[in-house]
Amino acid sequence: MNEEQLIRAAQNGDLDAFNRLVISYQGLAFNVAYRLLGEESSAEDATQEAFISAYRNLRSYHGGSFKAWLLRIVTNGSYDELRRRQRRPQVPLDPDPMDGDETPDPAWLADPGETPAELAERVELNAAIQRCLNQLEDEFRTAVVLVDVQGLEYTEVAEVLKRPLGTVKSRLARARSRMQECLQGFAELLPEQFRLKGEGIR
Amino acid sequence: MKPAVSPKDNELLSAHLDGSLTEHEQAALSARLAAEPALAAALKQLQLTRAMVRRAPQRKTPRSFTLTAAMADQARGRLGAWSGFNFASAAASLALILVLLTDFSLNGLPLPAAASGAAEAPQALMAEAPEEADTALAPEPSPEAFTLEQPPAADEGAGEISAKRSLSASEWIAENARTLEALLASLAVISGVLAWHRRRN
Numbered sequence: 001m002n003e004e005q006l007i008r009a010a011q012n013g014d015l016d017a018f019n020r021l022v023i024s025y026q027g028l029a030f031n032v033a034y035r036l037l038g039e040e041s042s043a044e045d046a047t048q049e050a051f052i053s054a055y056r057n058l059r060s061y062h063g064g065s066f067k068a069w070l071l072r073i074v075t076n077g078s079y080d081e082l083r084r085r086q087r088r089p090q091v092p093l094d095p096d097p098m099d100g101d102e103t104p105d106p107a108w109l110a111d112p113g114e115t116p117a118e119l120a121e122r123v124e125l126n127a128a129i130q131r132c133l134n135q136l137e138d139e140f141r142t143a144v145v146l147v148d149v150q151g152l153e154y155t156e157v158a159e160v161l162k163r164p165l166g167t168v169k170s171r172l173a174r175a176r177s178r179m180q181e182c183l184q185g186f187a188e189l190l191p192e193q194f195r196l197k198g199e200g201i202r
Numbered sequence: 203m204k205p206a207v208s209p210k211d212n213e214l215l216s217a218h219l220d221g222s223l224t225e226h227e228q229a230a231l232s233a234r235l236a237a238e239p240a241l242a243a244a245l246k247q248l249q250l251t252r253a254m255v256r257r258a259p260q261r262k263t264p265r266s267f268t269l270t271a272a273m274a275d276q277a278r279g280r281l282g283a284w285s286g287f288n289f290a291s292a293a294a295s296l297a298l299i300l301v302l303l304t305d306f307s308l309n310g311l312p313l314p315a316a317a318s319g320a321a322e323a324p325q326a327l328m329a330e331a332p333e334e335a336d337t338a339l340a341p342e343p344s345p346e347a348f349t350l351e352q353p354p355a356a357d358e359g360a361g362e363i364s365a366k367r368s369l370s371a372s373e374w375i376a377e378n379a380r381t382l383e384a385l386l387a388s389l390a391v392i393s394g395v396l397a398w399h400r401r402r403n
Contacts, residue, residue: 019268026267027260034261044264051267056277122259129258147220148255154222173216174209180251 007066011058018058022051025067028150029074035145036078038134046081050074067152068159075142075160082138124186132182139163140175147172207244215245219252297386 001009001017003024009017029050034043050073061069114122133141139161146152146160158168207215214231217223223231235242269277375382 015269015271015274018274022268023266026263030263030267031260035258040261040264047263048267051269052273052277055269055274122257125254125257126259129255144255148252149258151256154220169217169222170209170213173213176216176248176251176255177209177212179255180247183251183254 003066007058007061010055011061018055021066025070026051028067029070032071032074032145032150033078035130035133035149036075036138036141037081038130042081043078046074046077050077053077065156065159068156071146071152071156071160072162079138128183128186131186132179135182136175136178140171140178143168143172144175144179148176206240211241212244212248215241215248218245219248 001020003021006017006021010021026047030043030047033046033050034040037043037046050070053073054070057073133144136144142161143157146157147154152160154165154168154172157172158165161168163171214223214227218228218231235245
């Protein structure tokens, strides 16, 4: 069955068909939630809730990009979680030395054949990217995550954000500009090829 | 630190990176990039930034997110509750309109006139019009029914009770119209907000 047939079957109550869609998209959904929330357990909850919500509201899907429809549910769920955090800020029991941001666990980043130095470099890069993403406003962060991290097309992002294409372009441009400024602060931590030299910056 | 380029140019450079400029825009930007080193430098930096963000590793899913039968049932159960809310929203809106209309008729027209107006329709349909509007609300029993099934006095008594009940209900609505309006308006608003929240998700 192709995606369209799976969606139709799922809309008619076929749970197995729906679960095949879940398997196709769970990696993308989880990674989007993870980059928006910056933390694994919240991303896990947001992803599960998103799939439950998708199943519940499957009849409201009337064609178009299923991926965009699903990611809209994921991003809205993640925004809700971020708002909950703002309302009820939690103080960690064991404050970490990295200013409260999640310390990256190198295990999940490990790549076979990688030297410890390369691994350390990738861990630093990942931490720097996540910290800079965390500083962006919700929709700016979503634009960067969807286009640059997940490789979505502008039109799909416009569907996810429910914004005109022009708005997506301008938000993405501003978000990239802010990421650039932020990453400048981590110059020493970044691999040599990514160190920004300061040309054109004043 | 601020980029040397304007926000407009920054937007052009960003779209250029993704190949989403029109032919005309692309040609104009290429000419400017050749003539303006600061713009070309800004493009290079933007390219580096994008390349760096693209290197953000994909995290493996910690577990499967497939739905169990119990989770699906729970989701369907919630759907049922939401459907109920949607129905409640429609019912509350309808009830609100009815209460507003009732309120208008009670405040704008005298109650007896409204009651006699309601009695006019059955009167026109019946061969013999009853003398009093109150008794017209109940169907006229046949003479046979009076003698064979129920004594006429008992039936008249029932008609009076029915009329009294109808009148007291009208009076109760008239007395509590404002409270009912507020209650139903609140219900309609709450249902609307919940329906909006559901659409968002």
